[in-house]
Amino acid sequence: MGEGMPTMLYDHGAVPICRAERGGRVESVHLGHAVVVGPDGVREAWGDPSAAIFPRSSCKMFQALPMLEAGLDPGPERLALACASHDGAAIHTGRVGAWMRDLGLSDDDFRCGAHEPKDRAARDALIRSGEGPRQVHNNCSGKHAGFLAMTKHLGAGPDYVDPGHPLQRAVRAAFEEVTGEESPGYGIDGCSAPNFVCTLEGLARGAMRFATAREGDARGRAMIAAREAMMRHPDLVAGEGRACTVLMRATSEPVALKTGAEGVFLAILPGRGLGVAVKAADGATRAAESAVAEILVRLGALDPAHPGARAFRDPVQRNWRGIETGRIAPAL
Template identity: 60%
Template sequence: MTTVACAPVDLVEVWRGDILESMHQGHAVICGADGQIVDAWGDAGAVIYPRSSCKMIQALPLIESGAADAHGLGTRQLALACASHQGARIHTDPVQDWLDTLGLQDADFRCGPQWPADVPARNAIIRAHAGPCQIHNNCSGKHAGFLTLNRHISGGADYELVDHPVQQMGRAAFQETTGEDSPGYGIDGCSAPNFATTVHGLARAMAAFASAHDRSDTRSHAMVRLREAMMLHPELVAGETRACTDLMRAMDGRAAIKTGAEGVFVAIVPEARVGVALKIADGTTRAAEAAIAAILVRLGVLDADHPAARARMVPDIRNWRGTLCGRIAPVTALAGR
C-alpha cells in the first residue's frame, strides 16, 4: 500500500484584535507504548531533524556502555547530558567540574564557543573583556557526556565526526529507539550529527522512554535514569524563564519534556506510558511551546490554569507600552476545547 504524505495542519493561531493575523502549521504525534499512534495531527510520517529534542537518546550509550557508572556520574550530570542550557553558573560550574574529573580542558570540546543566554553570565564575560568559551555552549553537557563515553572506549579526539564510534553508537541507539532506519543526517549547531527520522519515529522513541519502567533490560534502565534525572533537575535541562524548565516544574515530576531548534518539541509521560513529538513547519518556538503545552494539558499532566501553562499555551500579546493587543492559542483540534 502506498502511503500518501499529508500537508502540515493548523496548530497554533495568532490573533491581533478580532483578526486572525497568523497561523502556525505543523505535525504532532502521541504514541503509545506499543509504538502505535494514539493521536496525530498533520503527517505522522513527515521526516524531520529532531535537533536537541533527542539528547536523551544521544545519552543512552553513555549509560549503556558503563561509562556513566565508571566515572561516577550522578543525576545532575545525566540531566546536563540531556540539556540545552542557558550557560548560567548553575550549568557551567558543574560541567567544568565534570571536565576536571576527566582531566580535560575546554579545548577538548568540539561544540564551539557560544555566548550564554543567561544575562548575568553574559555580562560577567563582557565586564572581563573576554569572550565565551565552549563550556558556555548550550550543548556542553551533552558534549561532556560524549567526552566521558569517548574516554571509556579510548576513542580518538574528534568524537563529533559521524564515523567516530561515539556517534555510531548514538546512531544505533537512535535507530533502535525510533524503530526506523534514518534516511540521513545534518550537522547540528554543536557540530554533532543529527539523524533524521519521522515525527512518529521520534514519538515512538519518547514512548519507549515513557514505558521503560515496565521492562528490565539494560536500555530500559538507562531510559529510566535519564528521564528521572531530567524531571529531578528541570533547572539544569534548560534554565530560568525557559519553557522546558517552567513546564516541568509545573508538572512536578509527571513528565519530561525537551525542546529542539526549528520548532521541535518532545514529551515523555510515564504515567500514561506515551511519548509526544511535534514539529512546527515554519520553525517558530512560540508555536512549538503553545502546542506542547496544549498536548500536555490534553494528556492530563499539566494544569491549564497553572501560570506556566498559560504563559506558554495562551500567552497575551502586548506592545511596548503593555497594552493588550492580541493572543496566541492552540487550535481547537489540538487543545480539545
C-alpha cells in the first residue's frame, strides 16, 4: 500500500444502488455511492461522494495523458486500447502486438503479467494449440503498450510500473491535476501498476474535465483524443457482451464509459459536460453496471427500453433451464 493510506470504509454513508429480486421479493441489496459532476460542481449525489476509493481501471484515460501530452499519437485504435480492459480477443491482441512490434519491443517487455483471455474463442484457441497465455492477453496490455511507448520516449528504465519511475511520477501528476486532489496514496493494481487513491467526486470531476475539454492546449487535445477514441471503438475498450461496449453502442448520444474492478464505473458525457462515477461498496460489478445505466437513463442519454440498457440496468435473471426467476433492478 502507498503512503498515508486513509481508512476506506466504502459502506459508510452508502445507500442502496441495486437490488436483486426473486419471486416478487427483494433477495439482495447492493449499497454504494454515485455522483454526477458538472463544471459548476456536484449536480446530484447518492451516498457519500467524498468516499476515498481506488479507481482501478476506470481511470485508464487519465493514465494515458502523459503519453498524449508528450506528442505521441498512437492513432485512435491503439489509443482506445490504451484506455481498455479488453477481453484478449484477436481484435485486441493483434493490435497490441503490432503496436509492440512497431516499438521494437516484445512480450517480455511488458510488466502486466499473463492471464487467460476472457474471450472464449481466444482462450479455446490457446488450449487447442497447447500454448499458455502471454502478457499480451492481459486485459491491461493496451495500457501497458502505451506506458512502454512513453517510457521509450523518456529514455527511462524498463521497470515502468515502479511508483518512483519517471512515467509513474508523470501519471500521478496528471491524475492529481485532473481529479483536482492530492492523492493520499496508492495500491498496486492487478496489472502491477500503481493505482492512486481519490474521492469518488474527484474521479467524476476528472471525467467531467474530459467531457468539457477543448482544443486550446495539449491537455485538452489529449483528453479529446482519448474520449473520442473510446467512443469510436467501443469494441476495443472491452469486448462483445461487456457493459462498456454494449452501453456505448446503446446510448442516444456519444458517451465514453469505463469500468473498473471492485464495482467502479465512470462515464464521460461530452454533449452535456458531465462526469459520472459509481462505486459499489461490496465490489459487485453487476451493481455498478446497473447504477451507471440507471444514471444514464435519468440524464436522458439512454433509453431504458433499449436492449443494451436492459442487459445491464434491469436484466431478467434465468436459471439453467431458461426459466425466468427474477431480475436485477436499479435502486438509486
